[in-house]
Amino acid sequence: MQQRLIKAFSIFLISTGLPFIPASANAAGITTDQLEQLGKMLPNDRKQLLESVGATPSAEKNVPPFPTLVLPEGEYQQVDDLDQEIEERLERGDTVIVTVEEIDDEQLKRYLESQQEDSRDARVPEREAPRYKQQLQEEEQSRLEKIFEKRESKQLPYMGRNLYRVDDQGSIRMPIIGQVGMAGLNESQAAVRLGAEPLLKDYYIKVERLPVEKSGKEALKPYGYDLFEGVPTTFAPATDVPVPHDYVIGPGDVIQLQLFGKENEEYELAVKRNGTVAIPKIGPVSVAGLGFEQLEKKIHRMIKKQFIGVRANVTMGELRSIRIFVLGEVNKPGSYTVSALSTLTNALFFSGGVREIGSLRNIELKRGGKIVSKLDLYDFLMRGDTSGDIRLFQGDVIFVPTVVATASIDGEVRRPAVYELKGQQSLGELVAMAGGLKADADRSAIQLERVGGGGNKSLTDLDMMSEVTASYALQQGDRVTIFPVSKPMEQVVKLSGYAYRTGSYQWREGMRLVDLIPSTDLLRQQADLDYVLIGREEGIDRRLKIISTTLRDALNSPESDANVLLKPQDEIVILSLANDGSRQKMVLPYLERVEQRAWSDQSVSWVEINGAVRGAGRYPFEAGMRVNDAIRAAGKLNEKAYRLSAEITRVIRSDDGINRVVHLTVNLQEALSGVTAKNLELHPFDTIHFREIPEWSRTRMVNVQGEVRFPGEYKIIAGEKLSSLIKRIGGLTESAYPKAVVFLREELREREQQELNRLATQLESDIASSALSDNNARGGNDVEIAKQLAEQLRSTKAVGRLVINVPRLLIDMEEGRASEFDVVLKNGDRIFVPEQMQEVSIMGEVFHPSTLLFRNNKNRDDYIDASGGVTPKADDEHIYIVKADGSVSLGRNSWFEVTSEASIEPGDTIVVPLDVERIRTLTLWVEVSKILAQIGVAAASWHNIGIF
Template structure:
């Protein structure tokens, strides 16, 4: 058993690797194995059990592949794909038409589609040669096909004769060179020249006559081979040995087919130097007719002559290609060769491209709907182009955009807008009912224009003019309320129609609207219509001032009109093509929106066109320069500037007017204009006017001062003009019992800004000194000092402290007049003395009556290495600075709340003389911050 499995395993391995069909005995041996072992062996060696089991019963007859792909076919295909194709004028027309067809398939509601890409140029190929797109590998025609009765027997053929009846005999006999077949029962029989049908009848007659009680069954065995020649424009011409059943087509396939310069319509069969027949492959390819595909005899020659006349046909036909002509051919016959016209063909606009005798090309227009043109004879080298019908439908209107069922509708006379849309249910959710468009094409000039409509008005009054009448080819656009309008394609077409005397029918709205941008100019369009096109104004829109810009292209002048949305006459103002409406927010600056506009006005300024700008400053919300509108009044300019501020002086304004004769004289005149309602409305502005709106005298916004610390009622107080610090302290209820009045910290905002600038200047100088010290050799000590100073400056915020003594806090006559932003801090009583600066342990010491400065410094660890001990000084509790010796010489004793400061030695940086003032600012700020932190 194991041996048998081993043998079968070997057998299967050889079968899987060599693909050899097993013999019936081997199959039977395999079938005797258990099913599980059969499946295991089949799985192991990749054998299909179903094929194996059906091998004997369902033997397939496979015709061998006689041709493979030609070696040069791929290269020719790649070359043809990459070759430059000469494009004629007709090609351009065909390509343009294809582009129109492609664009017609796109959604017409998409107005932002990119420009269509150029269609690839099609190169016509000769018809029929793909049949032979291969090279011969072998020619082994199937031997198991039935033999036709007409087959003529000859020397070398083998016949099989079975005798049955009285006895059974089986013969396989070959016809000898003399055409004789020797059958033992009958003797020699002369059979050469007989057809196979005649031979069967002849044998049966012989057996009946010479063998009693026997009958014969006659079949063909192995048939003879014949030698033929395939010559001319065959792919591989030469001599071939083929089956005696072979025909002209077989011979062509054996040789690999016909080359691209060979004729498909004049293939000749020659026998003994004479043409027996000509075979037209078009009959096979187009009709399936093989009636002239004769069987070959030994020595026959299949000759392929060069191709003769050829013509091309392209466009709306079923098989565009280059066809070989056979005799005179009309355009109608050529179209028939190409399979006929497509349903989209428009033969009335056909063109025939023809080579002329002088080497140039010409084009002949053909209306192939006429009989005479159908019979026109084509010549070699002609190319017939059949154009398609236009994709643009006639007698239709289309509906696009925010609707459930967009598409085309049949146009009917007296058709109106609601005949297409029907009802509100035809629209998707959240439509814009106030603005829609109808794009209409003028039939005589093919230019487009736009009409706007309101579905809200049309639905409410279906029998009124709001339900617009439609025309053929109208395109209706319905927009969504929550999406920007997609009009790029339409706007581009409108701009392309612009001419010198006719600007593009496009208007623009910019600024504080829902959807700013360009919109089609519609018939009788008003400012209100443009606002509807942009959906609507946004919240907080300035309703009193908008600016309408119009351009006079011939004179290169830009003109302006002031628009008030509260004025019905302004809303109904008619627009012109290329107008632009500027809409502003009531709370936003306008300068950014006017930058380009002002620059444009300045560029247009010349002798004939004065600079149309006016300026307003002072107490208006948005001071600046504005375009001068037509008949612009002072009220209009104030509205452009956002209106008066709360502090505006309303009795008068100052106007500076520029006067010139535009030749040799100019001057400014100053005008003080009394303000009243009539003056505001009627006073007309001129170019370059400058208006200043004053502030109400003694106008003051809320000025506040902060009182922090030990007050009975600390907080932020609004002060009156001229109020002193003592008066404010009295209003705050005075001090608490814990107040350390002598340690008050009074700060002022403008002093803080001044000190902060001084700190920034010191930081810049230190960084410059640091770079210099690092460049110069031997300046390591200087670098360390500068780094130490920079670290002290880092993050320091000036306090703006001003020294105030007790008398100024308590006496109204001697006190300080307050300013907005002042701050007074009164800390609690403090019995400590602080030591800060360049000591080893900066700290606060309990006040000791008999101690001097040196005692407190020693208690803080003494001077460190970079201290400038001789310049140590005292910051008194009230902020006054007194020196120990030198430039602050004083004999003041140290008291509770004082701060001793040991500054840094700046001798390594002799150029930094500012540092002494900076040190005072730093330590004053430190003391102030410490006081605030202790509150």
């Protein structure tokens, strides 16, 4: 038990990647680094581990404040040879699932707190304990904050369960982290290794190895052993099967005898140990050693001789059991009691099947110390031949020897596997055992790997077309690989891209492009007829060359050069005119193939086309390529293209090794005129930029609603004014109220919102200053009111209204002169023209805020009196009027004279503000209250006329 505890704890230490020191070698039991790793475990996990190994804390001085463990005494046992029985080590090609999960916040806090508690130790001097404890708390708090910040930043793209494969270098590749070595580690060690990464150290990590079958020669399984998979643990005796005629009668069998005729009787007669059976009225009869058919004849003769007018029917009742032995390379060797009808294969199933090191082709049946039969299970598995599956007798011994010789075959055969050789067998026989060759097997490309007598490996190339190869003798350990046919179909051309029937087509001598594509009915919509790519292999090194042509010209003029003469293995690519990036995705693979097959001293030539074209990107450069060819390659210019000029950026390589970059301006009208001399010739690696029409991509929209002839959204041009828009919308209707037109602009709203936020911040600062300086009851009440005002200011949303004088603009338009009241429109402007208005609103510090019907003979005070008059908190000296057009009037006839006779018009709003001068510490109150009142007035009035 003590050794098991030491082994368990040593396995934990090895999984952490730290050296293990046995208790007998170190009084402290384990090292400081090991204790530090143990201290990082969760408390419950640490406690469970300590209890499992029987370790106890120790108080030794002059060591870091972590619990010291003392292992039980005893000799240390190496655990390297135990890794396999604990956890399998990861290998190259293994598939693993890495789980990365966050630790619950509360659990994490408890864990860090427990670390602080566990870190306090009697070894710390008493006078330093408070300072040490505070230091630990600060460190753990800082660490906790960093963990939470990392979670909030979401910088781990591999949270959760992720699938990885251990590559040929023995590593897995994780996002951000990169390659992490895994080969040679078990699952626990792999999890600890990942936990050492800085980004993963504060997370729960689990590594699971999936039992995925690996590909390649190592994945080949020995043939035939899966026959015994899923073998039942018990077998029911065969009691209801017909007894064969050659069944040999022996002691323990029961014979059922039925007499009918003159006498009708039934008897069950047991065969006794001396081999006799007692038949009534006849006596003992010897039957042991007789076959069942012989037994029937003998009893029939005796009944016929002894009884007159009586006939007999003989059948077998319960059959005897026999004891046999199954030995050798079976899963459960031993002695078995089976039915007398059992055969060799039944006995193999009873014993759990043959082990993979056991022979399937040389199973021996021994009787009386001599081999009486040999069973080859390949006859049963491959041909269904059961002739060798003979019946067993009492005391038979079935022996499964170890397999002597095997050979494996892989590749293009129907049943790749490892096969057992029986005697001297040939390559042809091995192929036959594997089910024969597949249709695409290359009979001339067969390789045989063999280990020679001196331990050296050899490789032999064979050709199955030769009769000598078929009779090639195999040896133990031979590995045969049948390769597929590597040569592509030669007399074919391939069609890909935007065609309905892509794939390979038969090539014929003299075949041209229109023979492959006789009409556009074979092409999909948006197929490009003006730029068709043809990939062609040339030379013995099969370099790829790309040429282009126009299918449109080939169809219209089959005798022209556009109707390209095709060669075997040509690939014809139909590109798309769709502006979805598919065009470039189809071209780039061919450029990459050209680069891969280019000579070492040959550069891959291309031109780059960008800007206002349908398919921007890189395209193959062809000798004599000009600007119009580049336009054709990129799928033509799009609707945004500026068709007067374009720009070419060219790198000029000089002999002195210094490259210069030049920019050339192209006259597109000349280039597209059809005159070759004016169509600039391109150089390899040129970059052509086709400009967009100025202001094309800037879409400016204005929304007009309300009492206009044609409301809706209108697209405007740069610098367009309101007067132009009024003409385009058909003018205002007869019921429109021009004085109350609402004009909203987004950039004004943003500036107003910034100002509101600034005022709110300043007001909150004033509130704080007032709270510190004024401690009386009234001052505290004022501060509370100010706080409510600040909260209201924070929640207020700016609207961005621009005050405009539409009536004056209409008059100027009617008289045909430029107006100073005309507004330059901007993108996103919203204009609302309300109906004729007949109401006047009174808001603020009046007893009954209301909306009243407009009357020509009433002034400002008349409307206030009609609303109940002002309240005691009103500031009656600063009453102002918000006009229907958004402007504010203070009700003055002159700069110094305030009057109640101010002009009131329909749609106006009279605002009676709150008297805020009584709290002088908050200097912004007057300004803030007016802003809030104006915004509130605007929101209320616009809601009434249907804007909001």
